[in-house]
Amino acid sequence: MKIRRFSAAAFAAALLSPGLAACDDNGTGEAGASASPAASGSIAPSGTSDTGDAKQALLNSTNAIRDGNFRFTISGAGSTAEGQVHEPSQSAEMRMTIGDPSSDLMMKLDLIHYKPDSWVKLELGGRAAAGVPGVRQLNLGKYQHLDQTRIKGNRALGFDFDQLDPAGSAVLTQGVTEVRRTGDGTYEGTLDVSKAAEAGSLDPALITALGTQAKSVPFTAGVDPQGRLSELVMRVPAAGQNAAQEIKITYADYGNATAAQKPPADQVVEAPAEFYHLFN
Numbered sequence: 001m002k003i004r005r006f007s008a009a010a011f012a013a014a015l016l017s018p019g020l021a022a023c024d025d026n027g028t029g030e031a032g033a034s035a036s037p038a039a040s041g042s043i044a045p046s047g048t049s050d051t052g053d054a055k056q057a058l059l060n061s062t063n064a065i066r067d068g069n070f071r072f073t074i075s076g077a078g079s080t081a082e083g084q085v086h087e088p089s090q091s092a093e094m095r096m097t098i099g100d101p102s103s104d105l106m107m108k109l110d111l112i113h114y115k116p117d118s119w120v121k122l123e124l125g126g127r128a129a130a131g132v133p134g135v136r137q138l139n140l141g142k143y144q145h146l147d148q149t150r151i152k153g154n155r156a157l158g159f160d161f162d163q164l165d166p167a168g169s170a171v172l173t174q175g176v177t178e179v180r181r182t183g184d185g186t187y188e189g190t191l192d193v194s195k196a197a198e199a200g201s202l203d204p205a206l207i208t209a210l211g212t213q214a215k216s217v218p219f220t221a222g223v224d225p226q227g228r229l230s231e232l233v234m235r236v237p238a239a240g241q242n243a244a245q246e247i248k249i250t251y252a253d254y255g256n257a258t259a260a261q262k263p264p265a266d267q268v269v270e271a272p273a274e275f276y277h278l279f280n
Contacts, residue, residue, distance in 0.1 A: 054179040054187055058221060061229035062173055068164040069257045074201055076236075076247035078103075083111075084257040085164050090115035091260035092159050094166065104128040112143070112260050113159040119143040119263050120157065122275070134274025143263040144271035157279060167249045168199030169232055177216065185223045190216045191234065201249055202234075209240040228254055 064070070068087025073080070083094035091114040099106040106126040112119045121143045124132055132138070151157040175196055179189030194214040197204040207214050222231040231250050238244045 054181050054189070055173075055176045057223070057227065058173045058176060058179065058187060058229070059170075061221075061223045061227055062165075062170040064226075064228040064254050065165045065169060065251065067255070068161070069255050070251050071253045071257055072165075072167060073250045074167050074248070076201075077245045081166070083166070084253075084260070085166075086257045086259050087161060087164055089259035090161055093260045099126060101125050102127075105132075110143075111157070111159075112263060114260055114262050115161060116148060117262075118146040118148065118151065118158065119268060120146060120271070121263075133277065134272065137272045137274045138278065140269060143268045144275055145268050146271050147276075150276050151279075154279065165200070167201040167232075168196070169201075169229055169249060169251075171196050171199040172201070172232065172234075173221075173229075182220075185225070185227075185230075187221045187223075189219060191219050193217050193234070201247060202236075206236070206239065206242055209242060210237070211239070213237050213239060224254075226254075 068085050071082075071084045073082045075081070078100070079096070079098045081094055081096045083092065085092045091112075093113070094109075094111045096109045096111070097107070103126045105128050106124070108123040108125075110121040121141070122138050123141075124135055124139055129135055146157060148158075172191060172193065175192040175194075177190050177192050179187050182188045192215045193199075193202055193207055193210075196202055197207055210217075217237070218235045220231075220233045221229065224230045229251055231248070233249075234247045236242075236245050236247060
């Protein structure tokens with residue numbers, strides 16, 4: 001396996017890209033876990049009153065996310081992320097795991113943002129980890145303080161407090177093409193994700209690979225009793241070397257998140273050059 005550097009766009013998307021979680025000896029991505037077969041039929045045609053009302057309800061369900069006070073999870077293709085956003089304190093936390101120890105390359109990141117500072121604790125593992133340049137300087141077991149000028153615009157390492165949702169559900173729901181209510185606070189339909197590369201929860205390369213399939217990705221969604229988005233599940237069909245996969249986003253504790261905790265000073269070092277080389 002050839003160890004590559006992770007560009008800002010590639011790593012941000014790699015959270016849910018099967019190719020990073022497991023690579024074969026030729027560097028080609030093995031498919032992630034297969035999702036259930038895509039649902040078909042029984043969806044109200046676009047333009048009916050049910051579709052219009054249901055779509056508006058989903059659009060409205062993302063409004064509370066803009067307040068920047070919630071907990072979230074994102075999972076798919078053997079990768080997970082969980083964390084919280086607390087805009088009142090201009091802080092956020094995220095813990096990401098890509099792959100596992102049996103993968104060619106496993107990566108864990110514990111990110112803390114407290115404007116204007118960011119820290120990350122990095123753990124690299126897997127069979128090919130020894131081939132990562134400077135791995136000894138990266139697996140320190142401590143939080144590495146990041147130079148903001150070197151991560152500016154890097155969606156993997158930075159955090160934009162003008163764009164508070166790591167998953168980009170508001171962007172995704174804008175792409176609803178068909179939808180119907182399936183119960184109290186539950187919905188089913190299709191999404192056009194062809195223009196959702198900025199959402200953060202879909203790999204732009206995967207969107208490209210989907211081709212015309214990107215215009216009708218099946219989804220289910222749920223809202224809480226206050227009408228706020230609680231769950232969005234996309235069932236992404238197979239495309240290219242990517243197997244079908246299920247991407248799940250959840251939100252909870254609206255208004256009840258807490259400020260991030262800065263790491264103790266004795267657990268902080270400045271990020272070495274090898275770190276920026278890996279991610280830029």
